[in-house]
Amino acid sequence: MKLFALALLGALTLSGTADAHSVKKDKIEIIHPHINEPFAGAKSAAAYMAISNEGAATERLIGIETPAAKKTSLHTTDHASDGVARMQPVAGIEIPAGETVVLEPGGLHVMLMGLTAPLKDGDMVPSTFVFEQAGRIEVEFMVDPTDGVDHSKMDHGTGTN
Numbered sequence: 307m308k309l310f311a312l313a314l315l316g317a318l319t320l321s322g323t324a325d326a327h328s329v330k331k332d333k334i335e336i337i338h339p340h341i342n343e344p345f346a347g348a349k350s351a352a353a354y355m356a357i358s359n360e361g362a363a364t365e366r367l368i369g370i371e372t373p374a375a376k377k378t379s380l381h382t383t384d385h386a387s388d389g390v391a392r393m394q395p396v397a398g399i400e401i402p403a404g405e406t407v408v409l410e411p412g413g414l415h416v417m418l419m420g421l422t423a424p425l426k427d428g429d430m431v432p433s434t435f436v437f438e439q440a441g442r443i444e445v446e447f448m449v450d451p452t453d454g455v456d457h458s459k460m461d462h463g464t465g466t467n
Contacts, residue, residue, distance in 0.1 A: 376420030
């Protein structure tokens with residue numbers, strides 16, 4: 307078993323996953339909160355993470371605050387029958403008891419709009435996650451290499467591109 311664990315650790319190290327970071331408060335763990343590096347001059351960026359709830363009751367993420375953006379919004383991506391993906395704001399994200407919810411490209415995510423400064427690969431961005439039950443949790447987003455998507459030109463539920 308130790309040999310398997312060492313092999314797994316080695317594989318994670320080679321894949322870059324070992325760089326992932328997390329924050330835990332009580333029964334909530336926020337795993338690798340990160341922002342893919344936006345293009346130079348971008349006015350918005352998307353943030354992703356996994357949120358694990360080890361509690362006995364459903365928790366709900368209701369907001370994220372950061373000085374890195376004038377506004378943040380929780381979003382989902384709706385894939386319409388016409389083949390167009392549209393981002394829509396959501397009031398909150400439920401994390402069921404004993405489960406992990408993944409915020410990722412093409413699904414649930416956080417939008418940072420009106421960036422207050424450029425975000426560069428390797429930066430750590432302070433933020434506060436706000437949960438209905440767990441309250442406020444201080445977290446730093448890690449800025450990862452770009453995902454190749456310019457989020458500043460996407461429709462984020464405002465009806466404009």
